[in-house]
Amino acid sequence: MHPYRTHTCAELRKEHVGHTVRLSGWVHRIRDHGGILFIDLRDHYGITQVLADPDSPAFAEVEKVRAEWVIRVDGVVKARDPELVNPKIPTGEVEVFIKDIEVLGPAEELPLPVFGDLEYPEETRLKYRFLDLRREKLHRNIVLRSNVIASLRRRMTEQGFMEYQTPILTASSPEGARDFLVPSRLHRGKFYALPQAPQQFKQLIMVAGFDRYFQIAPCFRDEDPRADRSPGEFYQLDVEMSFVTQEDVFQTIEPVMRGVFEEFGGGRPVTQEFPRIPYREAMLKYGSDKPDLRNPIEMQVVSEHFRGSGFQIFARLLEQEGNEVRAIPAPTGGSRAFCDRMNAWAQKQGLPGMGYIFWREEGGRPVGAGPLAKNIGPERVEALRVQLGLDAGDAAFFLAGKPAAFVDVAGRARNVIGEELGLTRKDSFEFCWIVDFPMYELDEETGQLDFSHNPFSMPQGGLEALNELPPLDVLGYQYDIVCNGVELSSGAIRNHRPEIMYRAFEIVGKDRAFVDSHFGGMINAFRYGAPPHGGIAPGIDRMVMLLADAENIREVIMFPMNQRAEDLMMGAPSEPTNEQLRELGLRIVPRED
Secondary structure, X not given: OOOOOOOOOOOOOHHXXXXXXXXXXXXXXXXXXOOEEEEEEEOOOOEEEEEEOOOOOOHHHHOOOOOOOEEEEEEEEEEOOHHHOOOOOOOOOEEEEEEEEEEEEOOOOOOOOOOOOOOOOHHHHHHOHHHHOOOHHHHHHHHHHHHHHHHHHHHHHHOOOEEOOOOOOEOOOOOOOEOOEEEOOXXXXXXXXXXXXXXXXXXXXXXXXXXXXXXXEEEEEEOOOEOOEOOEEEEEEEEEEXXXXXXXXXXXXHHHHHHHHHHHOOOOOEOOOOOEEEHHHHHHHHOOOOOOOOOXXXXXXXXXXXXXXXXXXXXXXXXXXXXXXXXXXEOOOOOHHHHHHHHHHHHHOOOOOOEEEEEEEEOOEEEEEOHHXXXXXXXXXXXXXXXXXXXXXXXXXXXXXXXXXXXXXXXXXXXXXXXXXXXXXXXXXXXXXXEOOEOEEEOOOOOXXXXXXXXXXXXXXXXXXXXHOOHHHOEEOEEEEEEOOEEEEEEEEEOOOHHHHHHHHHHOOOOHHHHHHHHHHHHHHHOOOOOOEEEEOOXXXXXXXXXXXXXXXXXXXXXXXXOOOOEOOOOEOOOOOHHHHHHHOOOOOOOOO
């Protein structure tokens, strides 16, 4: 017999009745029923009920065990009485009568319980992550993550992609976030950087002629954490392809995303044909470049209904160039109480409020109500209702000014309205592509031009567009893939022509010397025959987060850091020793308060 087990704690069934078996695992729960001791024995695979009565030669030893002790038991499989069958677990028709027991690993008093789903402070959970990972929900999430990665690898390989590993110690490059720097012992005063993404390397792989690359790639960015972003490191399905158009990338990635979400989504519907939504259309209709399409609400421009109207606040704003009035339809939201609640919500977001109209039935037809309706008159109110496709019992909210100043709040208001009114569909995965991103944007603080997305992207129209169009009118072959309002990835067709890249950077004030010094390896390679190529890199953590219905990304990462980018379990970051600093030629300068 094997020294630890003949079966896992998920394997035993009715056909094993009468067999002598050996199981090993953790004591999940102990119950004393009239002198008979029942133990739910748990391992990675599942749970089996084992028991001992006072006649068992192992009873005295069984009495000593406590929760989360690791034990080995030998015993005989018996069928449970029909009324005691547990249909919630695969082994629920049988139990094991203990004949012998060995304690393999006793446990001290637990800082947090494993049995049950009690809420515990996150700091405690992260400090004792090895215990937290034993809990059913978190354990299941991590197994899901492993299965998703295996599925991604299989699907990519089936499409002719090959997996290659790129360096972890590399040169620093401006990717939009801070680098993690690693001091060099052999080259004092110089530093490696951990890659924010394998961007340059995967493009060099294309220049090297490998055609279809993918990698489950670790990426490192020294940025602040969010609910959907882990501090320090994350993983992505990194993909690059040669001799492809933007549409080729879409046709390659869509079946992978659709297949994984159908495989692990628990039967929830998944978008079959991912819609392509231009960036400017997304910002207009949804107030976001990562729209949740489960919400059917689409915003519209309604400026003409307020131009020269009796509602002076909007009418005066519209006299200034660049201002607009946008409406957020709210089907079924036609009550003053709901409208006042949303108005109060807008004020909490820093706005003066949101104008609103709600329609109720009077004399067999919908009639607008509210202060705004009184100011603009019934004809304009009716024209608004018709444009927005609303009826009695519905409402609409209005924001005015320069769209850049209110579009973010409008997008969040759309989400809140959809949730509050029960309009946002549940239990589905709604994908889309956001396309036609502007190549450039104005920095809000400096007023200077900067890249809006990815400096390595090919501009639509190439060099001619860069030379002839106003920079803010230049679009890039850049795209995002979005699911349920979560951006899973950005991607692009790459700029593989040195003269176009130099010009693209020149527009944001970076000269040839800057490009050569920061991207020298890549720009030099492009001089020796680079194919047209493009790629994408869906975030694995976010994919699993959606599939697991997790609200926080730390729920799908094995050993995450806390909100302050600290590993409480291992004590990182930690102070280096003086010997380590001497070897590296470094000293710590105290921060001046």
